Amino acid sequence: MTPRVFSPLVLFLVIGFLIGPFFIIVAASLSGGETLAFPPQGFSLRWVAKVFTVESFQESFAISMLLAIGGTAAALVLGVPASYALSRYKLPFGETIRTIVSLPIIVPGIIVGLALLRYIVVPFGLNITLTLFLAHTALVLPYAVRVVSASLNNLRSDIEEAAVLLGSSRAGAFFRVVMPNIRSGILAAFILGFVTSFNQVPVSLFLSGPGVRTLPIDMLSYMEITYDPSVAALSALLAFMSIGIVFLAERFLGFSRYV
Amino acid sequence: MFQNRAEALALALPAAVFAAIVFLAPVVILLAEGFRSADSWSLSAYTTFFSDPLNRTVFLRTFRLGLMVTVVSAVIGYAAAFAIVNLTPRSKGQMIGLVVLPLMISSVARTYAWIVILGRTGIVNQALQFVGLSDEPIRFLFTETAVFIGLLQLFLPLMILSLISALENMPKDAIPAARVLGANWFQVFFKVILPLTKEGLVIGGTLVFTGSLTAYITPAILGGSKVLMLETLLYQRVTVANDFVAASVIAFILIVMSFAANLLLKRLATARNKR
Numbered sequence: 001m002t003p004r005v006f007s008p009l010v011l012f013l014v015i016g017f018l019i020g021p022f023f024i025i026v027a028a029s030l031s032g033g034e035t036l037a038f039p040p041q042g043f044s045l046r047w048v049a050k051v052f053t054v055e056s057f058q059e060s061f062a063i064s065m066l067l068a069i070g071g072t073a074a075a076l077v078l079g080v081p082a083s084y085a086l087s088r089y090k091l092p093f094g095e096t097i098r099t100i101v102s103l104p105i106i107v108p109g110i111i112v113g114l115a116l117l118r119y120i121v122v123p124f125g126l127n128i129t130l131t132l133f134l135a136h137t138a139l140v141l142p143y144a145v146r147v148v149s150a151s152l153n154n155l156r157s158d159i160e161e162a163a164v165l166l167g168s169s170r171a172g173a174f175f176r177v178v179m180p181n182i183r184s185g186i187l188a189a190f191i192l193g194f195v196t197s198f199n200q201v202p203v204s205l206f207l208s209g210p211g212v213r214t215l216p217i218d219m220l221s222y223m224e225i226t227y228d229p230s231v232a233a234l235s236a237l238l239a240f241m242s243i244g245i246v247f248l249a250e251r252f253l254g255f256s257r258y259v
Numbered sequence: 260m261f262q263n264r265a266e267a268l269a270l271a272l273p274a275a276v277f278a279a280i281v282f283l284a285p286v287v288i289l290l291a292e293g294f295r296s297a298d299s300w301s302l303s304a305y306t307t308f309f310s311d312p313l314n315r316t317v318f319l320r321t322f323r324l325g326l327m328v329t330v331v332s333a334v335i336g337y338a339a340a341f342a343i344v345n346l347t348p349r350s351k352g353q354m355i356g357l358v359v360l361p362l363m364i365s366s367v368a369r370t371y372a373w374i375v376i377l378g379r380t381g382i383v384n385q386a387l388q389f390v391g392l393s394d395e396p397i398r399f400l401f402t403e404t405a406v407f408i409g410l411l412q413l414f415l416p417l418m419i420l421s422l423i424s425a426l427e428n429m430p431k432d433a434i435p436a437a438r439v440l441g442a443n444w445f446q447v448f449f450k451v452i453l454p455l456t457k458e459g460l461v462i463g464g465t466l467v468f469t470g471s472l473t474a475y476i477t478p479a480i481l482g483g484s485k486v487l488m489l490e491t492l493l494y495q496r497v498t499v500a501n502d503f504v505a506a507s508v509i510a511f512i513l514i515v516m517s518f519a520a521n522l523l524l525k526r527l528a529t530a531r532n533k534r
Contacts, residue, residue: 007341007342007345008342010338010339010342011342011354014338014339014415015354017411017412017415018357018358019360021375021412022360022361022369022372024372024375025368025371025372025375028375036378037375038375038381038382078273078277079274081270081271081273082271082273082274082275085266085268085270086271089263089266089267089270090264090267091267091268092264096275097274100275100279100283101275101278103278103282104278104282106517106518106521107514107517108472108473108514108517110490111510111513112282112285114289115288115289115510118289118503119284119289120281120285135281137281138281138282141274141278170266195363198365199364199365201366201475201476202475202490205475216367216476219367220367220476220479223371223480231371232372232375235364235365235367235368235371235372238364238368239365239368242363242364243363243364246363
């Protein structure tokens with residue numbers, strides 16, 4: 001139905017443009033040379049191995065993991081009840097609440113980071129790790145609400161009304177009837193939140209200092225000092241981690257339905 | 260629909276209060292700072308900001324690059340989305356997977372790859388010298404072109420995905436009908452396809468435009484201090500000059516631009532629902 005000239009060539013070029021750089025990163029990280037180069041000079045796993053020995057990478061990886069898992073879990077603890085209230089109740093100021101909760105997605109992250117540094121960390125002397133945790137929770141909250149709301153909207157609300165009519169408490173109906181039905185939506189929200197939090201830079205930019213750094217920020221500052229392929233190797237490893245997580249999620253949950 | 264208001268608020272308020280305290284309040288205070296000078300409200304910070312030619316350059320560059328990335332990604336996006344929509348269901352799924360894939364990869368990694376490609380000893384320079392088009396390495400890094408390429412790769416998937424869903428929602432026989440009635444492909448695109456997929460274009464465009472305006476990593480890595488954009492300028496103002504007033508002005512500009520784009524999107528989305 002469309003001109004034949006478009007299809008194969010255009011698609012090849014576009015996909016190449018989108019994916020090509022990723023293969024180059026992988027190839028460059030397998031190089032035996034001293035500096036980042038493509039085509040790789042010889043084959044070696046030395047830079048991949050080096051990633052695991054750099055101490056700051058280990059520390060920042062642990063911090064990023066903690067923030068991504070903890071922040072996403074906290075966002076779900078706040079977000080699931082809010083989504084439920086927004087979709088099932090006549091909520092006073094419902095639209096206002098929805099807007100406030102989804103704002104962090106619209107406001108550029110660097111501004112959030114700076115605002116938190118200036119008005120939370122400095123005046124209240126709040127711990128940096130705790131502030132990072134709060135920031136990542138706020139960042140993931142809109143995604144959690146959006147994905148969980150989508151799966152709640154796909155679920156008929158009369159089943160929990162039926163459970164309540166049959167004598168279950170409201171909470172009992174939620175945990176025994178609603179939760180099992182939106183479990184995959186919650187998992188999808190968790191994965192999306194994890195990947196978003198783990199890969200995000202601007203929010204953490206101002207909140208990272210010596211000692212406490214997320215992994216992407218650590219990679220940025222490492223790149224300023226050295227030009228060796230270890231950041232390429234780390235990038236490739238992280239990319240495979242994200243792809244693996246998303247692939248499994250898609251495979252078992254049909255993840256893309258919610259995003 | 261449950262009616263109990265107290266119950267509803269008890270469920271929804273923790274999230275709203277959290278977002279208000281951790282996010283909304285600090286950002287509002289930060290923005291207010293740009294309108295205060297000597298204990299009174301004024302716009303002097305804004306006039307000072309725009310009187311500096313460097314700031315004006317950065318502002319215009321950010322806006323220009325945002326628009327260019329949006330327009331180019333729309334053109335490429337339509338071509339790619341067409342090609343994908345016409346595939347068999349199986350290969351369509353695989354192609355969509357390949358388009359989504361880069362979104363899962365850290366933008367640090369994605370941007371970093373362009374250093375290997377565009378650097379002094381990068382692939383592009385090696386190829387140019389090999390075929391004899393140039394004797395010396397050409398400087399690609401730290402140019403607007405590099406930032407443009409990086410942003411395009413970062414945000415093109417979002418445009419392609421929204422155009423795919425727009426094209427799939429289009430009535431299947433609209434194009435053959437227009438062709439039978441004698442329209443050429445140019446007319447088909449502008450008179451049939453574009454109006455029918457306008458909404459997908461707007462959604463994709465908003466995502467790409469606001470994304471490009473507010474990207475930090477790509478201009479930081481590929482543009483450096485040579486090609487400052489509003490985000491990198493904000494970072495530099497704070498860390499180098501400790502100038503929080505300028506930072507607040509930049510923050511306000513970024514937020515206004517990103518809200519305006521989102522408002523436009525909402526407008527267009529509700530306009531469709533009314534129809």
